[in-house]
Amino acid sequence: MTDTPSLDRPAEALDALRAALAAAGPDLPPDLLVFGDAIPERNLQDWSRQPPVRPLALARPRSTQEVAAVLRACAQTGLAVVPQGGLTGLVRGAHPVAGGVALSMERLTGVEEVDAEGATMIVRAGTPLQQVQQAAEQAGLFFPLDLGSRGSCSIGGNVSTNAxxxxxxxYGTARDQVLGLEAVLPDGTVVNALNRLVKNNTGYDIKHLFIGAEGTLGAITRIALRLQPRPAALDAALCALPDYASLLGLLSALRARFGPGLTSFEAMWDEYLDTIVSTFDLRRPFAAAHRFYAIVEISRFGAGDESRLPDALGELMEQGLIEDALIAQTEREAAAFWQIREIVGDLRQKAGPLVSYDIGLPAGVTDRFVETSAARVRAQWPDAMHLAYGHLGDNNLHLIVRSPACGSDQPRDGFDRAIYDTVREFGGSISAEHGIGTTKRPYLGHSRSPEEIAVMRMVKRALDPEGRMNPGKVLEG
Structure with a gap:
């Protein structure tokens, strides 16, 4: 497989692509393809903010049939294809390749069907996540997948990266919300696996080939989603803790007390909260400084049930596990807690270029990992910012690293080696939810065995023997 399989001469490649599409049928819209300078700037890169790349053409289909026509035409002309969703990824997974075609799902949007009795939804891949959430709510149900970029990211991208x-x-990751899907293979074949049954034990589960594959095996076009009962209320609290053992103790205590009612558990190290509060001029939640903080969210399903969270936190405070706690009395107060966590997406605009990491670690070693990785980074860059936060309840840690002295030329390669080598030592994963793309590709072997990678290559060769589908992503060429 090569990184950018395409024709050598762009003009001839464009002519060949136009001719192949024309042969596909007269019903294709004239604005299906955009070329050259007419390609919007937003389609030249994702949120990784790596140098933009202008593809040979941008395809913007409105239907599965148009997606299939584009992929058949690209197969006939030997052009690479890079699927694009909301372009909110951070690992260059949707970055176009020069001489290839960017396949944007921005027009393939809409909720096709909501089955309230069966608690399922059929949705097109380009639909923003927030629109999916709203459609479920209007049906009296709940779609639990939630990201800070909910208004921009697409459900197809969420599924393709297993967000x-x-x-x-x-509720699990995106994979756990999907009952079935429809995808188009690199040769234009449409695979309709839109299963809507929770129990369907009929051979290989085809959907899992495409979930988390980052568009390297085909383009997801439609998805059958599993919906959940809508909580009657969500109780939120911000807790302050003295040490990491107390943070783990709080997580264990809440799990034991609330079981599946524990919806979120977001941990923040003190350096993270201090930096966010000062950078964005937010009100400090507590008068005193603390070592760790946690945002807790509890779902209640009984319409008349009173919140049990205040009593639970009061008992834990008496035990010395919690130093202080704030319980949201309104949705606005809960949103203020979450702002501390979600505003980090704007840190780049305030602080300047930085490098972010999304890793998985056993909860018991996460704090030792943070201390070790910070020491290794600062051994080379003494002024480095090293911010830690994340979804501790599901083993997901996020890091932000930046050396102010390096200015706009952040030493990403050096940071990567320090962080990912430490991840390997602690038995973690180099990617918990953002995917591999190209930025993590050299380190895939830190988290996957040679045998696993060999199987990945077998699947890739079977479905995309010419290596044209999102080339250079996930696997080395």
Whole structure:
């Protein structure tokens, strides 16, 4: 497999692509393809903010049939294809390749069907996550996948990267919300696996080939989602803790007390909260400084049930596990807690270039990992910012690293080696929810065995023998 399989001469490649599409049928819209300078700037890169790449063409289909026509035409002309969703990824997974075609799902949107009795939904891949959530709510149900980029990211991109988010501890990742899907293979074949049954034990489960594959095996076009009962209320609290053992103790205590009612458990190290509060001029939640903080969210399903969270936190405070706690009395107060966690997406605009990490670690070693990785980074860059936070309840840690002295030229390669080598030592995963793309590709072997990678290559060769589908992503060429 090569990184950018395409024709050598762009003009001839464009002519060949136009001719192949024309042969596909007269019903294709004239604005299906955009070329050259007419390609919007937003389609030249994702949120990784790596140098933009202008593809040979941008395809914007409105239907599965148009997606299939584009992929057949690209197969006939030997052009690479890079699927694009909301372009909110951070690992260059949707970055176009020069000489290839960017396949944007921005027009393939809409909720096709909501089955309230069966608690399922059929949705097109380009639909923003927030629109999916709203459609479920209007039907009296709940779609639990939730990310800070909910208004921008697409459900197809969420599924393609197996996104996680804030409620994995209760509901699982994107994979756990999918009953079935429809995808188009690199040769244009449409695979309709839109299963809507929770129990369907009929051979290989085809959907799992495409979930988490980051568009390297085909383009997801439609998805059958599993919906959940809508909580009657969500109770939120911000807790302050003296040490990491207390943080783990709080997590264990809440799990034992509330079981599946524990919807979110977001941990923040003190350096993270201090930096966010000062950078964005937010009100400090507590008068005193603390070592650790946690945002807790509890779901209640009984319409008349009173919140049990105040009593639970009061008991834990008496035991010395919690130093202080704030319990949200309104949705606005709960949103203020979550703002401390979600505003981090804007830190780049305030602080300047930085490098972010999304890793998985056993909860018991996470604090030791943070201390070790910080020491290794600062041994080379003494002024480095090293911020830790994440979904501790599902083993997901996020890091932000930046050396102010390096300015706009952050030493990403050096940071990567320090962080990912430490991840390997602690038995973790180099990616918990953002995917591999190209930025983590050299380190895939830190988390996957040679045998696993060999199987991945077998699947890739079977479905995309020419290596044209999102080339260079996930696996080395």
């Amino acid at each position: 996680g988010g804030n409620r994995v501890i209760r």
